[in-house]
Amino acid sequence: xxxxxxxxxxxxxxxxxxxxxxxxxxxxxxxxxxxxxxxxxxxxxxxxxxxxxxxxxxxxxxxxxxxxxxxxxxxxxxxxxxxxxxxxxxxxxxxxxxxxxxxxxxxxxxxxxxxxxxxxxxxxxxxxxxxxxxxxxxxxxxxxxxxxxxxxxxxxxxxxxxxxxxxxxxxxxxxxxxxxxxxxxxxxxxxxxxxxxxxxxxxxxxxxxxxxxxxxxxxxxxxxxxxxxxxxxxxxxxxxxxxxxxxxxxxxxxxxxxxxxxxxxxxxxxxxxxxxxxxxxxxxxxxxxxxxxxxxxxxxxxxxxxxxxxxxxxxxxxxxxxxxxxxxxxxxxxxxxxxxxx
Amino acid sequence: xxxxxxxxxxxxxxxxxxxxxxxxxxxxxxxxxxxxxxxxxxxxxxxxxxxxxxxxxxxxxxxxxxxxxxxxxxxxxxxxxxxxxxxxxxxxxxxxxxxxxxxxxxxxxxxxxxxxxxxxxxxxxxxxxxxxxxxxxxxxxxxxxxxxxxxxxxxxxxxxxxxxxxxxxxxxxxxxxxxxxxxxxxxxxxxxxxxxxxxxxxxxxxxxxxxxxxxxxxxxxxxxxxxxxxxxxxxxxxxxxxxxxxxxxxxxxxxxxxxxxxxxxxxxxxxxxxxxxxxxxxxxxxxxxxxxxxxxxxxxxxxxxxxxxxxxx
Numbered sequence: 001x002x003x004x005x006x007x008x009x010x011x012x013x014x015x016x017x018x019x020x021x022x023x024x025x026x027x028x029x030x031x032x033x034x035x036x037x038x039x040x041x042x043x044x045x046x047x048x049x050x051x052x053x054x055x056x057x058x059x060x061x062x063x064x065x066x067x068x069x070x071x072x073x074x075x076x077x078x079x080x081x082x083x084x085x086x087x088x089x090x091x092x093x094x095x096x097x098x099x100x101x102x103x104x105x106x107x108x109x110x111x112x113x114x115x116x117x118x119x120x121x122x123x124x125x126x127x128x129x130x131x132x133x134x135x136x137x138x139x140x141x142x143x144x145x146x147x148x149x150x151x152x153x154x155x156x157x158x159x160x161x162x163x164x165x166x167x168x169x170x171x172x173x174x175x176x177x178x179x180x181x182x183x184x185x186x187x188x189x190x191x192x193x194x195x196x197x198x199x200x201x202x203x204x205x206x207x208x209x210x211x212x213x214x215x216x217x218x219x220x221x222x223x224x225x226x227x228x229x230x231x232x233x234x235x236x237x238x239x240x241x242x243x244x245x246x247x248x249x250x251x252x253x254x255x256x257x258x259x260x261x262x263x264x265x266x267x268x269x270x271x272x273x274x275x276x277x278x279x280x281x282x283x284x285x286x287x288x289x290x291x292x293x294x295x296x297x298x299x300x301x302x303x304x305x306x307x308x309x310x311x312x313x314x315x316x317x318x319x320x321x322x323x324x325x326x327x328x329x330x331x332x333x334x335x336x337x338x339x340x341x342x
Numbered sequence: 343x344x345x346x347x348x349x350x351x352x353x354x355x356x357x358x359x360x361x362x363x364x365x366x367x368x369x370x371x372x373x374x375x376x377x378x379x380x381x382x383x384x385x386x387x388x389x390x391x392x393x394x395x396x397x398x399x400x401x402x403x404x405x406x407x408x409x410x411x412x413x414x415x416x417x418x419x420x421x422x423x424x425x426x427x428x429x430x431x432x433x434x435x436x437x438x439x440x441x442x443x444x445x446x447x448x449x450x451x452x453x454x455x456x457x458x459x460x461x462x463x464x465x466x467x468x469x470x471x472x473x474x475x476x477x478x479x480x481x482x483x484x485x486x487x488x489x490x491x492x493x494x495x496x497x498x499x500x501x502x503x504x505x506x507x508x509x510x511x512x513x514x515x516x517x518x519x520x521x522x523x524x525x526x527x528x529x530x531x532x533x534x535x536x537x538x539x540x541x542x543x544x545x546x547x548x549x550x551x552x553x554x555x556x557x558x559x560x561x562x563x564x565x566x567x568x569x570x571x572x573x574x575x576x577x578x579x580x581x582x583x584x585x586x587x588x589x590x591x592x593x594x595x596x597x598x599x600x601x602x603x604x605x606x607x608x609x610x611x612x613x614x615x616x617x618x619x620x621x622x623x624x625x626x627x628x629x630x631x632x633x634x635x636x637x638x639x640x641x642x643x644x645x646x647x648x649x650x651x652x653x654x655x
Contacts, residue, residue, distance in 0.1 A: 281478025
């Protein structure tokens with residue numbers, strides 16, 4: 001099967017990675033055009049009223065906002081190329097520090113949500129596909145539609161009222177103040193730092209805080225996995241090799257588990273990549289619902305402060321992350337499935 | 343007229359079982375919401391930003407009772423009325439944004455696919471970049487800009503929703519145009535001396551817009567969620583301008599800790615029901631129009647009885 005046509009694996013990977021550069025360039029240009037060429041003065045929007053006219057002019061000068069557009073565009077591209085994402089206007093911080101301080105919380109939230117989505121979605125999709133059109137199938141499909149149709153903040157609201165209240169679970173923040181005080185920041189990812197500290201009370205506290213936000217965000221994307229696994233199981237169960245395995249007298253359950261499931265799971269990798277963009281959007285809402293100290297929450301704060309510098313920097317980083325993840329997914333896909341390399 | 347009717351009936355006549363049920367339930371549920379949207383002033387007992395009636399003020403965070411079926415919220419508004427008025431806002435925004443998508447996306451796709459060249463390349467590049475971008479973030483950025491320019495209103499929110507869906511319409515129309523412009527009927531039209539404009543309007547347009555309704559229905563469900571998301575983040579419509587479910591949920595969250603469930607439950611359920619309805623319609627249409635998913639009703643095939651013939655040999 002390997003090496004159909006002229007496409008070899010290293011060549012495919014090299015092509016795919018090189019394509020990232022024009023893609024990122026287009027997206028950066030888009031971000032710049034949308035945020036900078038738009039009318040209005042970013043500085044007075046962010047800190048107007050707090051500073052007098054001279055100070056505003058100084059800030060504008062310092063940030064290069066009075067230079068011609070094309071020069072600003074060039075500055076923006078070259079600083080991004082040097083991994084400098086600018087500074088925020090309202091509190092004058094490098095965007096990279098904002099990312100370092102808040103990115104960890106977003107990362108642990110999204111990873112936990114992915115884990116929950118896979119743990120719930122794959123078995124349900126398997127059952128729905130295996131017993132097509134049964135009551136179970138209908139219920140599971142309905143569940144899939146509902147998890148998609150229910151907005152994150154509504155699920156979060158329900159969980160806060162009907163689960164967190166009776167069980168006494170926390171509904172805001174990533175940890176209680178005591179834990180945040182006790183744990184020394186080493187990696188700036190609280191979830192890892194707390195495990196490094198080895199304090200079992202602190203670990204429990206952080207996990208308790210993580211539970212509801214991760215379930216909320218996980219439910220949003222588990223519907224996609226249910227649908228995907230279900231359709232794939234349906235398709236692979238019709239394949240000749242499955243029939244052949246059954247003809248050899250292997251039980252249906254075993255055929256599903258050993259033959260159909262493996263092939264049905266290949267597209268899941270692709271979809272994980274595609275879901276990443278949706279997950280980032282979902283993370284913004286989840287963080288806002290549970291007051292989670294992540295990047296999405298920070299982005300909303302900066303938007304409310306009309307801080308163009310921060311919005312531009314954070315959006316740039318999100319965009320680059322999405323492009324990079326899509327490449328990684330394509331490469332991983334090419335590694336597992338030889339048919340992908342064209 | 344008859345062709346229009348049979349085209350409308352096609353999704354019903356060509357589906358069976360579960361698929362048909364999903365479609366019917368979806369259409370009925372959507373129709374209820376459209377009814378509420380149109381007749382909101384008559385169905386809702388109070389206005390969406392009304393805090394008193396007949397000289398008495400509404401209670402703050404009042405428990406559901408006989409006068410306020412769904413209770414009242416922290417701004418003294420009647421939750422039942424706001425939930426109904428919310429349908430109007432949602433449907434207004436979705437219709438407006440889909441209209442903008444069609445008005446912008448379809449001609450762009452048509453021109454870009456028909457003429458090709460550098461314009462086509464640039465447009466494809468820009469649209470692909472927009473499409474690759476996390477759509478909710480894009481909506482956030484656009485509404486951030488538009489509320490700076492136009493102010494937070496139905497129009498600003500609709501335009502920011504359009505920005506994220508235009509690439510889909512553009513892509514579909516462009517790709518069908520690219521393949522349709524090579525067809526013989528286009529060549530014939532050109533041989534008869536039809537200008538580019540006439541070819542695009544008279545010959546290509548009708549063939550190219552057929553997939554637009556399906557994209558529209560599927561996007562409508564997503565648009566409702568995005569609208570509510572923007573409202574929840576406070577980037578959409580303000581409470582006194584119109585009733586918006588997402589924004590109401592945002593205010594409800596503040597009281598979730600004290601066990602107030604009615605301010606959030608009903609607007610939330612409204613979102614879930616409308617999105618489910620639109621998804622069911624979209625899936626139902628998709629199942630009839632997408633041949634890879636379609637499972638037609640199997641009609642029993644009657645083979646003619648075998649005629650016993652003498653063997654020739």
